[in-house]
Amino acid sequence: MDLFNNLALGFSTATSLANLFFCLIGVLLGTLIGVLPGIGATATIAMLLPITFQLEPVSSLIMLAGIYYGAQYGGSTTAILINMPGESSSAVTAIDGYQMARKGRAGAALAIAALGSFFAGTVSTFLVAIFAPPLTKIALQFGAAEYFSLMVVGLVSSIALASGSIIKALAMVVLGLLLGLVGTDIYSGTPRFTLGIREYSDGLNFVAVAVGVFGIAEILRNLEGEKNRTVLMSKVSGLLPTKADFKEMFAPVLRGTAIGSALGILPGGGAILAAFASYTVEKRVSKKPEEFGHGAIAGVAGPESANNAGAQTSFIPLLTLGIPANPVMALMVGAMIIQGIVPGPNVATEQPALFWGIIASMWIGNLMLVVLNLPLIGLWVKLLTIPYYVLFPIIMAFCSIGVYSVNSNVFDLYAVAFFGFIGYVLVKLRCEPAPLLLGFVLGPLLEENLRRAMILSRGDPTTFLTRPISATLLVIALGVLVIVLLPSVRKKREEVFQDEE
Amino acid sequence: MKSVEFDKTNAVCGALFVAIGLFFGFESLDLELGTAFRMGPGYFPFLLACALVLLGGIILFQAFRVEHEGIGPIAWRGLFFILPSAIFFGLTIRGLGFVPSLFLTAFIASFASSRMTPILAILLSAGLTVFSVLVFEYGLGLPFRTFGPWLGF
Amino acid sequence: MKLFKALACATAFAAVAFSSVAQAAGYPERSITMIVPFSAGGPTDTVARLVAESMSKDLGQQIIIENVGGAGGTLGAGRVAKADADGYTLLLHHIGMATSATLYRKLPYDTLKDFEYVGLVTDVPMTIVTRKDMAASDLKGLIEFAKANKDKVTVANAGIGAASHLCGMMFMSAIQTPLVTVPYKGTGPAMTDLLGGQVDIMCDQTTNTTKQIQGGTIKAYAVTSPKRLDVLKDVPTAVEAGLAGFEVGIWHGVYTPKGTPAAVNERLSKALKVALKDPNVAARFAELGTVPSSEADATPAALKAKLESEIARWQPVIKAAGQYAD
Numbered sequence: 005m006d007l008f009n010n011l012a013l014g015f016s017t018a019t020s021l022a023n024l025f026f027c028l029i030g031v032l033l034g035t036l037i038g039v040l041p042g043i044g045a046t047a048t049i050a051m052l053l054p055i056t057f058q059l060e061p062v063s064s065l066i067m068l069a070g071i072y073y074g075a076q077y078g079g080s081t082t083a084i085l086i087n088m089p090g091e092s093s094s095a096v097t098a099i100d101g102y103q104m105a106r107k108g109r110a111g112a113a114l115a116i117a118a119l120g121s122f123f124a125g126t127v128s129t130f131l132v133a134i135f136a137p138p139l140t141k142i143a144l145q146f147g148a149a150e151y152f153s154l155m156v157v158g159l160v161s162s163i164a165l166a167s168g169s170i171i172k173a174l175a176m177v178v179l180g181l182l183l184g185l186v187g188t189d190i191y192s193g194t195p196r197f198t199l200g201i202r203e204y205s206d207g208l209n210f211v212a213v214a215v216g217v218f219g220i221a222e223i224l225r226n227l228e229g230e231k232n233r234t235v236l237m238s239k240v241s242g243l244l245p246t247k248a249d250f251k252e253m254f255a256p257v258l259r260g261t262a263i264g265s266a267l268g269i270l271p272g273g274g275a276i277l278a279a280f281a282s283y284t285v286e287k288r289v290s291k292k293p294e295e296f297g298h299g300a301i302a303g304v305a306g307p308e309s310a311n312n313a314g315a316q317t318s319f320i321p322l323l324t325l326g327i328p329a330n331p332v333m334a335l336m337v338g339a340m341i342i343q344g345i346v347p348g349p350n351v352a353t354e355q356p357a358l359f360w361g362i363i364a365s366m367w368i369g370n371l372m373l374v375v376l377n378l379p380l381i382g383l384w385v386k387l388l389t390i391p392y393y394v395l396f397p398i399i400m401a402f403c404s405i406g407v408y409s410v411n412s413n414v415f416d417l418y419a420v421a422f423f424g425f426i427g428y429v430l431v432k433l434r435c436e437p438a439p440l441l442l443g444f445v446l447g448p449l450l451e452e453n454l455r456r457a458m459i460l461s462r463g464d465p466t467t468f469l470t471r472p473i474s475a476t477l478l479v480i481a482l483g484v485l486v487i488v489l490l491p492s493v494r495k496k497r498e499e500v501f502q503d504e505e
Numbered sequence: 506m507k508s509v510e511f512d513k514t515n516a517v518c519g520a521l522f523v524a525i526g527l528f529f530g531f532e533s534l535d536l537e538l539g540t541a542f543r544m545g546p547g548y549f550p551f552l553l554a555c556a557l558v559l560l561g562g563i564i565l566f567q568a569f570r571v572e573h574e575g576i577g578p579i580a581w582r583g584l585f586f587i588l589p590s591a592i593f594f595g596l597t598i599r600g601l602g603f604v605p606s607l608f609l610t611a612f613i614a615s616f617a618s619s620r621m622t623p624i625l626a627i628l629l630s631a632g633l634t635v636f637s638v639l640v641f642e643y644g645l646g647l648p649f650r651t652f653g654p655w656l657g658f
Numbered sequence: 659m660k661l662f663k664a665l666a667c668a669t670a671f672a673a674v675a676f677s678s679v680a681q682a683a684g685y686p687e688r689s690i691t692m693i694v695p696f697s698a699g700g701p702t703d704t705v706a707r708l709v710a711e712s713m714s715k716d717l718g719q720q721i722i723i724e725n726v727g728g729a730g731g732t733l734g735a736g737r738v739a740k741a742d743a744d745g746y747t748l749l750l751h752h753i754g755m756a757t758s759a760t761l762y763r764k765l766p767y768d769t770l771k772d773f774e775y776v777g778l779v780t781d782v783p784m785t786i787v788t789r790k791d792m793a794a795s796d797l798k799g800l801i802e803f804a805k806a807n808k809d810k811v812t813v814a815n816a817g818i819g820a821a822s823h824l825c826g827m828m829f830m831s832a833i834q835t836p837l838v839t840v841p842y843k844g845t846g847p848a849m850t851d852l853l854g855g856q857v858d859i860m861c862d863q864t865t866n867t868t869k870q871i872q873g874g875t876i877k878a879y880a881v882t883s884p885k886r887l888d889v890l891k892d893v894p895t896a897v898e899a900g901l902a903g904f905e906v907g908i909w910h911g912v913y914t915p916k917g918t919p920a921a922v923n924e925r926l927s928k929a930l931k932v933a934l935k936d937p938n939v940a941a942r943f944a945e946l947g948t949v950p951s952s953e954a955d956a957t958p959a960a961l962k963a964k965l966e967s968e969i970a971r972w973q974p975v976i977k978a979a980g981q982y983a984d
Contacts (some may be wrong), residue, residue: 037645050698051645054723057707136615144854173568175522175560182553183527188729189536190841193761193818193983196546197532202766205729205984212606220587227583227617248559325853326869328846334700341704341865341946348869393618394629400587400614401607401633404594409647411697412726413733417595421588428584433518452843459840460812460856463542648691648724652740 011133014106014360018368023066026059027365030067031372034074039384041082042215042403044090047410048075048333049433061343062358066145066365068339069319072332073369076315077121077377080308081384084113086399088219090229090406093311095214095441096279099165100296100303102222110388112245114381116253116301117308118374119245124261124309125370128316131265132323133363136352139269139317140324146270148456149467153477154270155450158277158442161284165438173439179442181450183208191455203415212416213444215403216423217430217437223396224428244381249301256286256306260416264313275314276445282310288487297436316366323351323359514576515568522561530554586617602653603642608634685745685922686719692748692912695734697727701782701865701946705910706750706912708942709779712933717925721748730819730983732758732765735913739767743917748926750779752910754819760976761819761983769969776912776926777956778964779934782948783883784825785867786896787876789855797879797899804859805835812838812858814848818983821908822848824972825861825882827979832904852876852910863908864889864947882906883933889947890969911961923958931956 016108017023033055037048052071056064076093083094097117104113131139146154162177163170186197187207198204245253263285264278286306287296296303321327326347328334340347345355352359387395407416427437461467469475533554539545594610601609613635615626641647681834694706703725710721726734731754741747759769786797794800802809813830815823822845830836839896840857842848850856853875860867863879868889871878880896881887882905896904912930914923933939934950954960975981 037640045969050725051641051647054646056710092557121583144850145850147854147856169564171560171563172518175557175564178553178557178560179522179525182525182550182557185550185553188818188983190817190843191544192537192546193981194546195984196536196550197529202729202984203733206727223587224580224583225619228578228580228588282562310728321850324849325875327850327853334844334846335698338698338700338704341701342942349873349875360603391620393615393620394625396587396617397590397611397614397626397629398633400590401637404591404598404610405607405637405641407591408594408598409641411728412648412724413728414595414598417591424579424588424591425613427874428580429521430518433514433521435518448843455544456840456842458542458544459838462809463540465541497541644720648722 007134008171010356010360011364013357014133014362014364017062017357018066018364022060023062023361023365024064024368025367026063026067027070028372030056030070031074031369031376032156034071034076035078035373035377035380036074037079038078038090039081040078040402040406041086041088041399042090042219043406043409044079044094044211044214045072045075045429046091046110046213046332046335050410053335053339056075056339057342061340061345062361064343065336065358065362066369068336069362069366070369070372072315072336073125073312073366073373075116076312077373080117080121080311081114084117085110085384085388086219086220086305086395088399088403089210089214089441091214092210092276092441093279093314094306095218095438096165096283096307097304097311098218099283099438100298100300102335103297103299104301104304105388105418109299110385111381112249112301113304114384115245115378116249116305118377118381120253120257120260120305120309121312122370122374124264124311124313125255126367127261127267128268128313129363129367129370132317132320132366133360136320136324139320143269143321144325145473147471148453148460149471149474151270151467152450152453152475153334153474153481154277155446155453157477157481157484158280158446159450161277161281162439162442162446163485165283165436165442166278168434168436172435175279175318175429176435176437176439177443180440180445182443183213183440184444184447185451187448190452201415203413203421207448208419208444209410209416210445211405211410212419213423214441215407216420216425217427217440219399219403220420220424221427221431221437223399224391224424225431227396245301252301253305254283256302257309259285259289260306260309260311261313263318264310264315267310268314275311275318276449278310278314279307280442283308283491284484312370319362320367322347323362323416324331325349465470511569513568515564517576519561519563519565519568522564523558524561526554526557526559526561528554530558563617580617582619583617586613586615590614590617597653597655599650600653602651602656603649604634604638604651605656606653607637660687680980685925685957686717687729688746689720690717690746690748691724692721692750693726693734693738694750695726695728695731695754698723698725701863702750702752702910704865704946705780708939709750709912709930709933712936713926713929716929716932730754730758730761732762732767735769736766738913738915739772739850741915743915743919745914745918745922745926747915748776749773749913750910751913753821753824753908753968755911756965757819757824757972757976758983759969759975761943761981763982764984770966772916773913774916774918774920774923775958775961775965776914776923777930777958778940778951778961779905779910779912779930779956780943780948780950781883781909782821782863782865782946783881783887784821784861785864785871785878785882785890785893786825786829786859786861786880787852787867787871788859788877789852789857790875790877791855792858792877794879797894797896797901800859800879801833801901802838804833809836810838811859812857813838814842814852814860815884816842816848816862818981820845822860822862824975825906826859827981828904828906829859829861831975831978832901841974847928861906868947880904887947888944909964911964913961927957 079090083098087102089095214466260282286302533547533551536547538544590613597606611630756892
């Protein structure tokens, strides 16, 4: 079988002593920088990218892939420990992960995230190896209409992110969508809502918004009752998940892996939705949906697996088409070009050792992450015993560095302060930040694809229904809407009646 | 703390969304709206702004039906020190340079808590600065100026 | 801390003292920052890093790349325009330096008055490509097809000011037919839709298209360089294929802030020439389908002439298209 020969070639490349070493260094550096609060995967990779330029092509890319996984893992760690997501996917992890940490189960949350990611990583690595070429063909069927419909599914699912008022969650999504549109309109070149500030013409920086509405709002909330509250975190109980936890995480991990793998293949930003979609599904199928938002294990296990699976399969469009699916992949392309490898459809046939070496190293990198991080969990959890008033100057310092280092744009720092303020106000008004972030990442995609679909169909809105994939997605969206809304409407009605009694 | 007739939190929340929606709505009207085929830059945001006004209106309306607990204490001290620390870093990173700017950023943020003592704040900020210089400037070679032109460098 | 500060003081004082007197003699004495007005990993960043590494060797000082992305490169250029004219801040910018002078009606700097010149780096050719099932057999056939179906034929680009946007405008102006423009955010999504046959035509840098053309996933009709390319021998130039005068390239140049001593610019130009002769740089450039600028072009005078002529050349095209970025 070709596949086995290829994988054998890949593993023999990836397990050379040098490459193992670089993979380890990459994973280690990625984790260590990514774990610093306010420094997410993109910033980590942008910082570490130049280091890899000095190496051999294969080693350099293996190290870079390692940095990528490490950074993602590190990002989830900060999301769980201090509610500081560095990218959209870990914003979902933060919802329940941080609540678990507050209940003293940080260790379990971290272990669940690690194990779920590893499982998802393993499965999706094999998916990449076996199905990369045929899956690419399907991905190319996705045009603007399909992406628009997919984003609609994402939008509808966002309702499930809310654990409180649905109307408020919807308002937050819409606000997020609007904030996502800040910047230059790509169709006309008109700057929108930038208040005349040129520095915002490429849009608001995601990390600035995320750090503001999640992290800083959380810091402020913790500061408000300082005088009469002494303990922020309850006692840490057990570092590792219990048997019951394992049972509870098993199915969510499987589902998350499937969702993430499927969405990650789409080059137009499907992976963004992976974690959100998984959260929606888990909340829907759970027997205890009321636990979500208060430390549900499935709310960590599902999205984390989905996220990691999506991260792996987003290599598919890169390796088979030469097209980067997200900013991180775009950085990978840059690294490849510097190494003299121009990514394209022929990488697999022209450079089999490189192609399969990278695929094999993905799995090895994931394995290293688990082996490295399980023992580290104890250390991370210990960090929580640092008094809060010592912790947050550190957080502010790293946030500032992380946000600034991406584009050397000081206006991103002003955005951090502004969104910290807005985030705090909204938290005080009992609005949840996660739907806002989802709206923020979906906003530009939704509008872009809507307008593009209309241009391509010469203004015919039936294009969304006559294209089969798009129509199917819209039906799914409708289904999700019905499924999500019905029970909550019922519950709401009950609540109202109870209130009246 | 209980409000007499309506839920103040939700009322403020609804009003805020309406206000933000109106802001975006009026801003989009300045942009070209276009047609459904050739949507202008203002088309989509205008729709969204209308939706936000509507949702804000519903929240506002509902505030008159349900009672809830109040807003609770506000972290004035935190707002006063945490937010400016990020702005301070932005204002000074290029002028003062990485070391003084980061040191002062951490130092300012430290005072958001009433438990922080000046000595501890200095020690913490200094330690952080040394760590960051070692990691980001020397370790990763990020293009920061250690000391900036405002200090005569 | 004290020792460290004292040390930093001493070196910095030395730098200040020397810089005002005989700058070129000892130049460079410390590391140089090269600002790339686009994010890390992009094609311009790649060119910058390759050249900077080689230039560093000749200068004996490290050139550090700083990515200051945003607003089509104008933020980074603006930063350099305001930087100290001591030769320690450089700008590596592409054709956008010339086109943004027209694309942006309010620039925070004066393109012609706020910079000094070091030299041209490279001129990346463009390719006119289509989805792979396009029927036309040559460029003439493609143009006929486009003219006959001008309401249906779509031209993709990677956003306002992008290479593909400029070349697309030039193409439509050359064939005197406005086609349906479909903008994308970046080259990746635009190329994806071209591969998937969702859009018809794109004109983009060889950096992005060569591998796809070789892989047969898209169809190439012409290259926009004066001569055929080694990597795409079968593809005629646009002029050969019948589009007279259609030569477009994404040229890159290195600039310094206004007032930088001529001797410093000459020193940098010399380092640039050395870098462009570096076989490693040439090899990497070749894989991108481009060649280093000649020794005569890697000079301040050549870059100045190029910038002026390109501003004049693009102004009517952009004004005719009526598209501005602010």
